[in-house]
Amino acid sequence: MIVGVPREIYPGERRVALVPAAVPGLAKAGIEVVVEAGAGEAAGYPDDAFRAKGARVLAGRGEVFGAADVVVQVLCHGANDRNGDADLPLLREGQALIGFLRPFGSLGAVEAIAARGVASFSVELMPRITRAQSMDALSSMASIAGYKAVLLAADSLPRFFPMLTTAAGTITPARLLVIGAGVAGLQAIATSRRLGAVTSAYDLRPAAKEQVQSLGARFVELPVEVKDAEDARGYAKAQDEEFYRRQRELLGRVVAESDVVVTTAVVPGKKAPVLVTGEMVAAMAPGSVIVDLAAERGGNCELTRPGEVAQAHGVTIIGLFNLAGTVPYHASQMYARNLSTFLLHLVKEGSLRIDPGDEITRDTLLTRGGEIVQPRVREFFS
Numbered sequence: 503m504i505v506g507v508p509r510e511i512y513p514g515e516r517r518v519a520l521v522p523a524a525v526p527g528l529a530k531a532g533i534e535v536v537v538e539a540g541a542g543e544a545a546g547y548p549d550d551a552f553r554a555k556g557a558r559v560l561a562g563r564g565e566v567f568g569a570a571d572v573v574v575q576v577l578c579h580g581a582n583d584r585n586g587d588a589d590l591p592l593l594r595e596g597q598a599l600i601g602f603l604r605p606f607g608s609l610g611a612v613e614a615i616a617a618r619g620v621a622s623f624s625v626e627l628m629p630r631i632t633r634a635q636s637m638d639a640l641s642s643m644a645s646i647a648g649y650k651a652v653l654l655a656a657d658s659l660p661r662f663f664p665m666l667t668t669a670a671g672t673i674t675p676a677r678l679l680v681i682g683a684g685v686a687g688l689q690a691i692a693t694s695r696r697l698g699a700v701t702s703a704y705d706l707r708p709a710a711k712e713q714v715q716s717l718g719a720r721f722v723e724l725p726v727e728v729k730d731a732e733d734a735r736g737y738a739k740a741q742d743e744e745f746y747r748r749q750r751e752l753l754g755r756v757v758a759e760s761d762v763v764v765t766t767a768v769v770p771g772k773k774a775p776v777l778v779t780g781e782m783v784a785a786m787a788p789g790s791v792i793v794d795l796a797a798e799r800g801g802n803c804e805l806t807r808p809g810e811v812a813q814a815h816g817v818t819i820i821g822l823f824n825l826a827g828t829v830p831y832h833a834s835q836m837y838a839r840n841l842s843t844f845l846l847h848l849v850k851e852g853s854l855r856i857d858p859g860d861e862i863t864r865d866t867l868l869t870r871g872g873e874i875v876q877p878r879v880r881e882f883f884s
């Protein structure tokens with residue numbers, strides 16, 4: 503069986519779906535890897551490094567798609583809404599496609615993939631079960647985004663993060679607040695602590711409290727009743743508007759006292775809730791920084807400009823997309839580990855077996871035989 507790794511074509515994308523270190527493990531399971539020339543270059547993995555581990559490097563993109571039984575990408579059509587459609591004619595019936603497909607993004611994009619007749623697997627739909635943890639690309643990328651969010655904040659903040667006692671006086675530490683202590687939020691907390699900021703965090707899921715405290719941060723308790731905080735998959739459930747209104751009211755004071763706010767709060771399949779209003783931004787000290795990791799989903803801050811860095815009331819609001827892609831070496835290494843574990847799970851005796859009885863296969867399989875087969879996605883668009 504042949505797995506093909508095309509170069510990523512989304513403008514500015516530097517990650518690659520597999521790295522050389524993943525090749526020998528796949529070879530042991532009878533999987534050959536073919537890579538488009540230059541695919542790993544921007545992430546720090548030159549063609550020779552792939553060759554040295556036994557991969558075949560092919561010059562043409564068409565050749566890679568042509569040779570592959572399974573195509574693996576970071577951003578497939580759907581997740582790549584800029585030029586991902588250029589790959590559609592290269593896909594063929596009977597082939598499999600694995601990557602980020604943004605299954606709840608656009609029906610047109612999912613239908614276009616289905617129409618190619620490929621069996622596509624969306625890594626966003628990986629079930630949150632212990633068995634699938636090592637295949638969970640969303641978590642890998644969220645963790646990198648959380649780390650990078652704090653570095654961006656530190657870079658923009660006109661203050662130090664740590665407390666310093668110097669001959670020129672004592673510097674008080676920065677105060678950083680994380681709203682949404684999931685995978686990205688927890689990594690933001692850990693990074694902020696390493697840089698010496700006084701760190702606190704809030705999440706509506708009660709389970710987050712212990713995790714926040716175990717990282718040495720203060721958990722912010724808000725006297726507001728949460729109804730049914732999380733679903734069976736561990737994701738936060740959407741709350742009613744009255745809850746969000748009360749939450750904003752109570753968060754206002756904590757936000758005003760923070761030099762940096764990192765927001766990560768999302769609810770699957772929904773626009774991100776607005777947790778930081780323009781009024782709350784105006785109450786922050788000039789020079790403060792907000793990093794809105796929910797920007798791609800509309801943003802947790804009312805003044806976020808998705809995809810941009812904005813200034814409002816003297817506060818810098820960073821709403822940049824794809825922070826994981828800005829750490830391409832390790833993002834690719836982690837993604838490659840997630841994908842190769844997933845591939846080894848799907849491949850039996852050297853070929854891809856689609857077993858509808860298997861939870862991981864069933865949840866991630868988006869299209870097959872010309873149809874959208876994922877029940878949650880079908881329901882979402884119906």
Ligand code: NAD
Nearest residue numbers: 630631635682683684685686705706707736738766767768
């Ligand atoms: P996510 O990216 O969907 O959301 C980020 C965080 O925002 C979550 O913690 C969520 O509770 C929070 N949030 C949503 N609305 C909010 C609001 N109004 N106010 C405050 N916070 C709000 O979530 P995630 O980071 O992917 O992870 C959520 C949970 O799932 C975590 O506990 C994580 O450890 C768990 N998880 C488990 C597995 C697994 O078992 N395989 C894999 C990944 C994540």
